[in-house]
Each structure stands twice: as C-alpha cells, then as structure tokens.
Amino acid sequence: MSTVIVSRAPPTNDPNTKRASPSPRSSTSLSSSNKRKFSVSNGLPDPSRSPSVARKTAPVESSSAHGSQGSPSAASSNGTTNGENNSVSTASDGKYNSDSSIMSGINMDRGVPQHAVGCVHVKQLLSSPSQELALKSYRQAVRVALELRDRTSDMSAFQVRRCRICGELLTTTFMCLQCPSVGCRRSKHAEAHSRDIGHIFGIDSRSGHLYCFACKDYVYNYTLEKIRKEREELLEAKKLKKRSRKALQISADDEMLVEQNSKVPPCQAGLRGFQNMGSTCFMSVILQSLIHNPIIRNDFLSGSHDSNRCQRENCLGCRIDEIFAEFFTSPTTTGFGPALLLTTAWKTQRSLAGYSEQDAHEFLQFILDQLHATSDAKSSSDADYCGCIVHRTFCGQLQSDIVCPNCKSATVTIDPLMDLSLELRDRKSDSSRILSLQQCLEKFTSPEKLETKYMCSFCSTRQEVTKQLTVKRLPLVLSIQLKRFEHALKSNKIDDHVSFPMQLDMTPYTTNSRSKKSYIYELFGVVCHHGKINTGHYTCSMKNREGLWFNFDDAMVTLSSEKQVLKSNAYLLFYIIKELS
Amino acid sequence: MADAQIRAKVNQKLIESGEYERLSQYLRQKLIEDGWYDQVTELASDTLRAQENPNFENLVDLVEPEALALVPEYVKIELLGMIKRFLEGIVDK
Numbered sequence: 001m002s003t004v005i006v007s008r009a010p011p012t013n014d015p016n017t018k019r020a021s022p023s024p025r026s027s028t029s030l031s032s033s034n035k036r037k038f039s040v041s042n043g044l045p046d047p048s049r050s051p052s053v054a055r056k057t058a059p060v061e062s063s064s065a066h067g068s069q070g071s072p073s074a075a076s077s078n079g080t081t082n083g084e085n086n087s088v089s090t091a092s093d094g095k096y097n098s099d100s101s102i103m104s105g106i107n108m109d110r111g112v113p114q115h116a117v118g119c120v121h122v123k124q125l126l127s128s129p130s131q132e133l134a135l136k137s138y139r140q141a142v143r144v145a146l147e148l149r150d151r152t153s154d155m156s157a158f159q160v161r162r163c164r165i166c167g168e169l170l171t172t173t174f175m176c177l178q179c180p181s182v183g184c185r186r187s188k189h190a191e192a193h194s195r196d197i198g199h200i201f202g203i204d205s206r207s208g209h210l211y212c213f214a215c216k217d218y219v220y221n222y223t224l225e226k227i228r229k230e231r232e233e234l235l236e237a238k239k240l241k242k243r244s245r246k247a248l249q250i251s252a253d254d255e256m257l258v259e260q261n262s263k264v265p266p267c268q269a270g271l272r273g274f275q276n277m278g279s280t281c282f283m284s285v286i287l288q289s290l291i292h293n294p295i296i297r298n299d300f301l302s303g304s305h306d307s308n309r310c311q312r313e314n315c316l317g318c319r320i321d322e323i324f325a326e327f328f329t330s331p332t333t334t335g336f337g338p339a340l341l342l343t344t345a346w347k348t349q350r351s352l353a354g355y356s357e358q359d360a361h362e363f364l365q366f367i368l369d370q371l372h373a374t375s376d377a378k379s380s381s382d383a384d385y386c387g388c389i390v391h392r393t394f395c396g397q398l399q400s401d402i403v404c405p406n407c408k409s410a411t412v413t414i415d416p417l418m419d420l421s422l423e424l425r426d427r428k429s430d431s432s433r434i435l436s437l438q439q440c441l442e443k444f445t446s447p448e449k450l451e452t453k454y455m456c457s458f459c460s461t462r463q464e465v466t467k468q469l470t471v472k473r474l475p476l477v478l479s480i481q482l483k484r485f486e487h488a489l490k491s492n493k494i495d496d497h498v499s500f501p502m503q504l505d506m507t508p509y510t511t512n513s514r515s516k517k518s519y520i521y522e523l524f525g526v527v528c529h530h531g532k533i534n535t536g537h538y539t540c541s542m543k544n545r546e547g548l549w550f551n552f553d554d555a556m557v558t559l560s561s562e563k564q565v566l567k568s569n570a571y572l573l574f575y576i577i578k579e580l581s
Numbered sequence: 582m583a584d585a586q587i588r589a590k591v592n593q594k595l596i597e598s599g600e601y602e603r604l605s606q607y608l609r610q611k612l613i614e615d616g617w618y619d620q621v622t623e624l625a626s627d628t629l630r631a632q633e634n635p636n637f638e639n640l641v642d643l644v645e646p647e648a649l650a651l652v653p654e655y656v657k658i659e660l661l662g663m664i665k666r667f668l669e670g671i672v673d674k
Contacts, residue, residue: 152601158596167589
C-alpha cells in the first residue's frame, strides 16, 4: 500500500498586494535562444520502459515508505505517490494543502530526496549536453508560472498562460520546456504537441511542476524541484515584511552546519507501538496521545527538556524526552518497551506499581502533573498562568455561575480546567438514552437546579440555586473523558457507542457564546477501552502529521481510517484547536 | 459579435473585475464545507493504491468523472446563479 499523503484544507490564494514584476517568458526571448536542441531521443521514448514506481509497502514497514531507503524503484519518485512532496507545502501552490490547520501546518515540506531523478526521461535530459539549457529554460518557466499565479485579476497573466491552440484562459496548461508552445490539458492540446513535435516535457503553468508526457505523470527531479522551491520561497518571502524576511535568510555556512550535524528522521517518524509489559496498555495509550499531540511533540523535539542535562532524580520529563528522541530518530519499528518509564513512574507513585490494570484517564492526569512538576518552564503555582508546556497546552478555564432564584444575584467562580469529564446520560429526562458528544457537552453547560438548598449571601435566604458551568477560556488541546464507568451501587461500564465528530465547534459551550468567533477543534486522538470494568484492554487511534489515522494495539500499529475511528467506542477524546488566530 | 469575441470579452470582464477570483474562492470554500475535498482525496488515494502502474493521467481518467458527480447540486446551482447574475450585470441592455 503506497503512502499517499493527504492533507485537509484546500489551497488558499491570498492576492498578492505587493506585485512582483515578472519577466514574462515571451516568445521573443525564447526564440533568441534558438539553439534549443536537446539530445533527448526524438519522438516519444517507449513508455513501457518507464519504471513503475508505486511504493507498495504499508507505512508500518518503514523501509521504503519514503522512497529514500534503498529500494531501487524509489529512485525515481513518481509524482502521484511521492508522499513527501505532496500536500504539506506551506506555500499556496494550488494543491490541497493545509495552510490553515495546526495539525499539519507545523510540518514542513521536506522536498524530494537527493537521488530523486523524476523519471528516466528527465534523467537522460539532465545528463545530456543540453542540461544547462534545460535548466535555464526550466528556471525561466518556473519564474513565469509562479509570479503570474498570484496575479489573480490581471488579464495579461492569464493571457501568458493561455492555450495557444484553443485560446482557453481558465484551464490548466503546460508550457513546453523546449519551445514557446503552451497547450491545455483539458482538450489534450499539450499532449498533441508532445506527440507531434516530440517535446515530452511540460511545465505546469500555475505550479511550475514538471510533467513528462512520455510517463503521463508529474515527475519530481531533485535539481528541478530545488529550483522550483527556491523561487516559491523567494516569492513567499517577498510577501512578508522586510523585518521577517531577514529572519528567513540563512547563511550558507549555517546551512552546511545544520546539514552536517543533523540526522534525517526515519520514514514515518514517530510511528511506533509500545510493548505491553504486564497490563501497561493504559500507559501506552496515554503515551501515544502525547506523542501525537502536535504541541507537546514539538516542544519536546525542540529540546525543552534536555534529559542529558536534567539533574532531577526519577524525572518523568526525562523519560518522556527519551521516548520522543527514540521514536523520532531510531529507524526501528518494533514495539518500544518503556521499562525505564515504568520504574520511574512506580517510584513516583507507588500505586502504579504492580501489574493491575489502571485507569488511563487517571494516568493521564498523573503524567501531566509530573511533566508540570519536572518542567523548567513552570512558573507560578497558579495553574492558570503557569508557563509549562502542559498548562500552556491543556489548561483552560471553567466558569461556574450560581444564581439565586430569589434575588437573582450571581456568584461567579473561575477555576482552571485541564480536561472535561462528561456524563453520558441525562438523568432528569430519559436516563437510558446515551447522548452524543455534543449533547453531553450541552448538558454539561446547561443550567442545573441544585437539590440542596444554599444560603444566599446577598438576600440571606435559603434557596434552591441554579448552577451553570461554561468554558471561559478554551485550551489549545481539549481532552475529554466520557464517563463510562459508573461506581454506583454496582460498578457498571457503559459500553454503548457515543457519537463524536471529527470537527467540534466549542462555541456553544463557552461563556460568551454570543461572540462571533468560532472555536473549531479537530480530533487527533481517541482512546478506547475494551472489556469489562476491571479487566480490560486499552487501544487507541491517533492521527499523524500527514492526516492519516493509525490504530495502536500495544506493539501493533495498523493503518486505520476516519470511518473506522468514528465507529469506535471512545473513552477519551483529544481535540486540538484547528486554527491559531 | 462572433461567439469567440463575446467569450473573450466576458473572460476579460470576469478576470479583471476580480469576479473570477471571488467565484473560485467561494466554490473552494463550499466544497471544503461540504466535505467534497475529503471525499475526492480519499477516492484518489484508494484509486492510486489499486493501480499497478500509477500515473497522473490514469488517475485523472478514473477519478475525474466521479469527482464531478460528487459535487452537490446546490453548489452547482448557487455558482450558476452567481455567474448568471454577473453576466446580467455586464450585458448592455
């Protein structure tokens, strides 16, 4: 199964207010470099010789998922299956990229690997005597394509890109690499040109990508992609203010220093299971939720808790840092045995020792508490304003309004909120019906008449007050516990399916729900409990940077899908804010 | 005026007034909201996985018809309405 990387949000085309002045690749400038004879074989090469480059390995078997780990077919990265080059670009390049989503917005386009030739035809071209000319033409064409792309209300920009045969303006066209011809894709005019004249390379007139008509595919050659990316980055940089543009420039020395001293992460970095070391699945699922939490992950990977320098004894922060380092730099894909983390956890909290199954939610609270305690960045004892990564990520505020029915006075209290624990049933009305997540949230934030009477400090009478909880401040990551375990007369587990959405709008549950802002969250993790209340097994589903869902069952990691995830019986849900405004 | 000339003039007005850009953005937005992008992405991924000799042209041939069919009616109607209104605005009475 090839790793086709998919991302969520579609292209955004911000009109460029600062117009770049392009040098259009006009016919005159091209015909002046008339000696356009590329020593590529005349006519179309035999298409059956182009290698089939689908990468068929499942993402879990990491060896050729990224195409750069020694498998021969990976050498020619085929456009349609090149996972790295797809949708994770941060530039608005007309592809379905994730500009506005935090889930993949933090990811960076790593480009194609150095040995990527694109296809056998490009390889031939670039090792022929015409290579200099080819590179020059490509560079010119890319400049035209990318500079024109932002000029969305400029007629002349569309004219340059129009098909020279049918004159169509509003359609995908290819600029010929070897002559001034421009043909459209829709009516196959570009294809006709390649067939009739033998010019098999076309440059997409909007994205600048190279298309090989012999292979009938977009092809990504390292050298050419480098040229294209450089131009794209240059244009993006021009859009930023001068001050921030300076910050983007990196000296050649610095670049070399970084390249020489860094390690390329292995394919599907961060995707690994945990070995079950005796009913430790409750730990594994929580650890996976941290590994796949973009904010926590980025913080640890940026070195905020240096386990080599930390002086603390039995430091869980160090253990987590070690796990991140291991998961993201080691090429092994076998399950990781968290022995060291276990002993550290046991030493910190005795109750965790032993081999009994514990509650995953309790473990989550424990580990977050420990990460806060061992953080160098923790500030005040006031949780609301603590600067540690745990609080910065998970801590919101819950407002409680208690209203006296007699004098209508309200007592407002604001408490820190690290997670939401939701009741699944509406005891007042139909106590057998299981609510959806949104209904649970609605119930949680609706006014409730308290049964016991309270003394109102304003009117000094005993009243049955009304209490309402609302979320005053939403955290970046919202962790929700569905209260499936009832400890009433008889301990009981509610095993029914509770429906939850991929995208959750938290606006109706906030204190100022009248505000026009919308607080949309995106699901990235689900923890499920299987079995009976005391004996059971935890598994989880997590979404990775590329938008793919994976199922984790101890050491076994499998590719899942949105459909499957939505069907699962969730116990814990992890949502992350979709856009950082 | 000849057909081609009218077309050219309309295109010019469409682009230069910024309406083309507005319509494109609006369509994009509606298709995201409807989940069309996600559907087509999934369709494309599945199609690619099933291909022995994957390439762009094959992918387009297999996916394009269904992708077009998946566009919800109301989006088509809305867009057509917007285009019609635009045309009415630029035609000399």
